[in-house]
Amino acid sequence: MVAIATDRLTKIFDDGTVAVDDVTIDVRSGEFMVLLGPTGCGKSTVLRLVAGLERPTSGQVRFDGRPVDDIEAGDRGIALVRQDHALYPHLTVAQNIGFPLRSGGDPGPEATGRITEMAEQLGIVDVLHRLPGNLSGGQRQRVAIARALARRPAAFLLDEPLSHLDAGMRADLRADLTALARRNGTTTIYVTHDQVEAMSMADRVAVLRRGVLQQIGPPAQVYGDPATVFVAAFLGSPRANLFQCAVYAGDGRVVLDLGTQVIDFPPDEPRSALLAGRHTERATVALRADALRPAPADADGPVLHGVVRAVENLGHEVLVHLETGGVPTSPAESRLELPDSVRPLSGLLAEPERPARGGRWPGLGRLIPRQRAGGRPTARTRYGFYPVYDPELPDDQSTTGDLVVRVPVPATPRIGDRMTVSVDLDLLLLFDRAGDRIRL
Numbered sequence: 001m002v003a004i005a006t007d008r009l010t011k012i013f014d015d016g017t018v019a020v021d022d023v024t025i026d027v028r029s030g031e032f033m034v035l036l037g038p039t040g041c042g043k044s045t046v047l048r049l050v051a052g053l054e055r056p057t058s059g060q061v062r063f064d065g066r067p068v069d070d071i072e073a074g075d076r077g078i079a080l081v082r083q084d085h086a087l088y089p090h091l092t093v094a095q096n097i098g099f100p101l102r103s104g105g106d107p108g109p110e111a112t113g114r115i116t117e118m119a120e121q122l123g124i125v126d127v128l129h130r131l132p133g134n135l136s137g138g139q140r141q142r143v144a145i146a147r148a149l150a151r152r153p154a155a156f157l158l159d160e161p162l163s164h165l166d167a168g169m170r171a172d173l174r175a176d177l178t179a180l181a182r183r184n185g186t187t188t189i190y191v192t193h194d195q196v197e198a199m200s201m202a203d204r205v206a207v208l209r210r211g212v213l214q215q216i217g218p219p220a221q222v223y224g225d226p227a228t229v230f231v232a233a234f235l236g237s238p239r240a241n242l243f244q245c246a247v248y249a250g251d252g253r254v255v256l257d258l259g260t261q262v263i264d265f266p267p268d269e270p271r272s273a274l275l276a277g278r279h280t281e282r283a284t285v286a287l288r289a290d291a292l293r294p295a296p297a298d299a300d301g302p303v304l305h306g307v308v309r310a311v312e313n314l315g316h317e318v319l320v321h322l323e324t325g326g327v328p329t330s331p332a333e334s335r336l337e338l339p340d341s342v343r344p345l346s347g348l349l350a351e352p353e354r355p356a357r358g359g360r361w362p363g364l365g366r367l368i369p370r371q372r373a374g375g376r377p378t379a380r381t382r383y384g385f386y387p388v389y390d391p392e393l394p395d396d397q398s399t400t401g402d403l404v405v406r407v408p409v410p411a412t413p414r415i416g417d418r419m420t421v422s423v424d425l426d427l428l429l430l431f432d433r434a435g436d437r438i439r440l
């Protein structure tokens, strides 16, 4: 099977849209690579460039190390399946699967054997004689996949092939497709905006945002060790809780100041020393539900307190939304770039309002949510606004000021209850104002 590489691939469309921006990805022979990102991030364009359906503005696509710029799409030996499966309506399932074999000049009996083999692998033997119009959406997509794989392509490209299907069919086909690709050892590039598909199917996942590659790695690594705040926010269900904070070190304490409360770090350890070196820096703290555990109100160690605002019962567990007074920034408002916000905080601290050294916690309580005319709370600090959230995340994926915590069903609290959660500092993720990870 072929190894596919994109080398500094860039695609700028005639209208000036930069769809793919300097993307370098190596897909190993036989690997299942998932391109993941929100709509419009350039996933399909990368796929179309690999397939030869678009020409790059700059950069190269290579198969087994050889540039394929001069090879037409039809001669690249790859199969492409999209969500709109485009079967021939007047041909039976068997004829559809066999179609590429016929045009490829395969002898009859061999083609018939291959059709049966593919139908068996995709669980559609029973419908071989039917016309596509008499199939379910899931069956049609299975036929499209069987047809694409029938002529043993060197690589298999799939563009959101499951997005039209209902949840049950999607889950079935997801598992079958992964097993099929692995069994045949086909190099596969699979495009999706669905993180569950990415996490469950990929050998490695490449996360794209606005045409730029954010991170590439095995799913568990990208989830657990995200390189950017965008990746942290995009992967995971429930979504990571993102809060603005300021690093504060003084009086023998190292804290992340969330405005109305703080996350304490034990003072005598290496990561606290690292953090202390960032004293007064503004950052984003990402807390996944995995990092939070209900705790007694007087628990030792780093904790956050809140009031239960909503309870989502998922059957096996409960997601509790806690109002903690933390400061989110809406995606729309994160576009704000006030002139102040590009000035280093140290400079601002040098100004007359600078708090006295060694005094009480001047940083605490400075991050106060303030209601603006538009009604949305925004970060209001003495240091100005704070555009740390990602405008690319659609509204339903953006965070509110809530902290979402998993709670076992028997311990379900009521709305209005006060709750304390302990914070696992090993799982706490911190990002600088550019959205890049601060590794502690």
Ligand SMILES: Nc1ncnc2c1ncn2[C@@H]1O[C@H](COP(=O)(O)OP(=O)(O)OP(=O)(O)O)[C@@H](O)[C@H]1O
Pocket (backbone or CB within 6 Å): 013, 014, 015, 017, 018, 019, 037, 038, 039, 040, 041, 042, 043, 044, 045, 046, 193
């Ligand atoms: N032919 C074109 N001309 C101009 N702009 C284009 C063209 N094709 C795509 N784009 C733009 O390029 C960007 C990337 O598009 P692309 O389809 O690759 O994204 P995507 O991540 O696959 O999104 P989706 O999941 O919605 O398909 C988008 O802003 C899109 O509008």
